[in-house]
Amino acid sequence: MRRLLAYGLLLLLAGCNDTMQHSATLEWAVINVKNSAADEIIIHDPKELEDITSYLSKTDWQPNTEPKMATHEDIILSLFIEVEQNMPERINEYQIWFEEDNSMTIMSNVKSEGFGKLQGKFGKPFKELLQQNIMGKDRVIDQHGQIENLELLHQFLKDTDEKRQASLELTRYTIEGAPIYWKVEYQEGQYNIEVDNREDNWGSKNIENYQCDKLTEDVTGSLTDYNFTSCEGGYEINLLSVTSE
Structure with missing residues (x-):
């Protein structure tokens, strides 16, 4: 969590509300789980980063929508994106709720995304990917x-x-x-x-x-x-x- 806070200022300076451009590169991702013993779970594996980007791209977004949620998110997923070499990374942040039908509710800090729903056929493997990283550290x-x-x-x-x-x-x-x-x-x-x-x-x-x-x-x-x-x-x-x- 400390690392994410340290990047907070960079988030503002780097333009956090821009979507991923074709030239942008997802360098790494961080998972934060509420009340977890681990401050953060870092993902560097290129295949997993590619899968994360693919699943998020299948989300049905409602831009500029910020509904009030009744519960806290299950996880926060932060993507650290290199837009230009030797410049601060942009951070796209996603609050994610896991639903009983395997779908996901997602809130993004990217203005062109906003509030989204990911269907269960994509949400189930996406959840499994995330949980493997969350639980795989100690099991x-x-x-x-x-x-x-x-x-x-x-x-x-x-x-x-x-x-x-x-x-x-x-x-x-x-x-x-x-x-x-x-x-x-x-x-x-x-x-x-x-x-x-x-x-x-x-x-x-x-x-x-x-x-x-x-x-x-x-x-x-x-x-x-x-x-x-x-x-x-x-x-x-x-x-x-x-x-x-």
Whole structure:
């Protein structure tokens, strides 16, 4: 947040209400989440920046409209745009509300945009892109076998091996692309597991809770399965499967 405040004066000097010109380049983006532990999440990846620009371009805008919203925005997305080399970047700021039908309500500080609605077919993947950046900093991500932040799992295993209280968060994506959110708490020799599949149209669309006594590491060739065993109800639950290169 401090960095954004520092850029506040530049926002005024650089003409914050101009839309992106053809020659302008989106250099980086910053996500701010209300009441988040992280001050800001910075996006530099060129593909993600390109996707952000593409999704925003599909928004149905009502210029010079500033309706009063009943709730605070879910996130603030700031785009840092280079219009001319060696000159201050322009900052376009978007307040974004996530709606239940996967659409987005967006308010822009760009006069030619103003107030906008992004349809659900675009809002859903846009939300997923943003949430991956928000949550991906402190959780393991499993996207069809492509694992990010695996070191967090290794630290969790080390802590539990040493009988220390620990927690782990994980997002696994279904074949259809729906995120399943896992939260595991280890305390006094027991694993308390929460699985949130409310965004999976093919699942039970609820939050399920389990208690298990063991987390095993089963290796078969290049595949390592991390499974919870000795669970209430006799369940065996696969937490993650990792293929070594």
